Amino acid sequence: MNKPSKVLITRPRGQAEELESLLKAKGMEVLFQPVIEIGVPEDAWSALDTALQRMNDFNWIVFSSSNGVDAFRNRLMALDLWPSSSIKFAAIGPGTASALEESGFPVHFIPPIFRAENLAEGLLEDAANGASFLLIRASRGREVLSEQLTHSGGNVTQAVAYSSRDITRESASWNPEILALLENGSIDWVTITSSAIANSAVRLFGDSLKKTRLASISSLTSGTLKNLGFFPSAEAEEATMSSLVHAIVSQTKPQN
Numbered sequence: 001m002n003k004p005s006k007v008l009i010t011r012p013r014g015q016a017e018e019l020e021s022l023l024k025a026k027g028m029e030v031l032f033q034p035v036i037e038i039g040v041p042e043d044a045w046s047a048l049d050t051a052l053q054r055m056n057d058f059n060w061i062v063f064s065s066s067n068g069v070d071a072f073r074n075r076l077m078a079l080d081l082w083p084s085s086s087i088k089f090a091a092i093g094p095g096t097a098s099a100l101e102e103s104g105f106p107v108h109f110i111p112p113i114f115r116a117e118n119l120a121e122g123l124l125e126d127a128a129n130g131a132s133f134l135l136i137r138a139s140r141g142r143e144v145l146s147e148q149l150t151h152s153g154g155n156v157t158q159a160v161a162y163s164s165r166d167i168t169r170e171s172a173s174w175n176p177e178i179l180a181l182l183e184n185g186s187i188d189w190v191t192i193t194s195s196a197i198a199n200s201a202v203r204l205f206g207d208s209l210k211k212t213r214l215a216s217i218s219s220l221t222s223g224t225l226k227n228l229g230f231f232p233s234a235e236a237e238e239a240t241m242s243s244l245v246h247a248i249v250s251q252t253k254p255q256n
Contacts, residue, residue: 004029005188005252008178008212010197012038015066018095019191022245028252031187033178035167035200038067041139041160048075051134051159056084058157059131060108060123064092064116064145066099068136071161073103092119093239114239115220120148127154139163140196166200182208189248192232193217193241195224202228215248 007023008031009016015038020030041048052075055061061083063069069091076082089105091097093114097107111118123133127148132155135146139160150156167173181187182205190205190212192198198221201209213233216222222232234251236243 005248006031006181006186007189007191007215007248008033008182008187009191010035010201011191011193012036013173014038019193019241019244022241023248026245026249028248031178031181033167033175033204034173035197035204037165037167037171037173039163039165041163043160045071045075045161048072048136048159048161049079051157052076052079052081055081055134056087057132058087058134059126060088060090060133062090062119062123062133062135062145063096063100064119064135064137064141066096067138068161069096069099069103069105072136075161090119090123092116095240115218116142116145117148120145123149123154124152127152129153130155133157134159136161138196139165142195164196167204169204179205179208182212185211187212188252189213189215189234191215191217191244191248192221192225193244195221197221198224198228198230202230213251215244215251217244 004027006029009019012034013032023030088108089100090109091100091107097110100107109122111122130153133149135158137158137160146156146158192214209230214230215234216232217236218239222235225232234247236247
């Protein structure tokens with residue numbers, strides 16, 4: 001009888017449902033150890049609230065994650081505001097787009113490749129014509145979207161909608177049993193679904209990650225891992241959970 005592969009999900013638990021379901025549907029055993037946590041920004045949404053008070057001045061509101069969509073929707077409700085129908089919405093990928101649509105917002109642009117560079121590319125023509133953009137973002141992350149839109153002539157405002165913090169071995173959500181399983185080679189795969197998660201996972205688990213196989217969501221995330229000295233065994237063709245699971249399955253051999 002074949003043993004199910006054990007897969008460790010490192011996403012925040014509240015964002016792991018889709019990946020968990022897809023893995024279990026393939027007969028895999030799922031473990032959890034978040035390596036980052038999502039929370040309230042340090043300014044308690046001050047920058048976001050200020051931007052939302054004048055959001056109808058913007059031509060585009062741009063989202064790089066579903067976390068940003070959640071914060072955007074919740075702050076609109078708290079402030080009793082709603083965007084004008086003239087505003088266009090852009091999402092970095094299908095998950096973010098789905099979150100927008102489920103919240104009642106139309107999606108006017110999703111890039112063909114789910115990266116910030118491609119998101120910016122699709123908006124450059126409007127930027128060159130002087131369009132204004134509100135970027136809903138995390139407390140940390142790359143500046144490529146803002147830089148490219150600004151360089152092309154766009155008027156860019158960034159608003160931090162949520163914080164992204166590293167889990168440590170002192171965090172309440174830390175489970176030392178997961179580290180023990182990694183160290184004795186009992187975990188077959190570890191999913192790495194962003195560069196922030198890559199950095200945090202390496203800090204948290206160290207060389208124990210070399211006793212398992214890493215599954216990366218994208219070439220960008222794979223590049224971050226490689227720069228840290230870790231090499232993924234599988235990489236998603238598209239930056240989606242279904243593509244990530246497909247990559248894992250294609251590299252997984254039945255265990256006796």
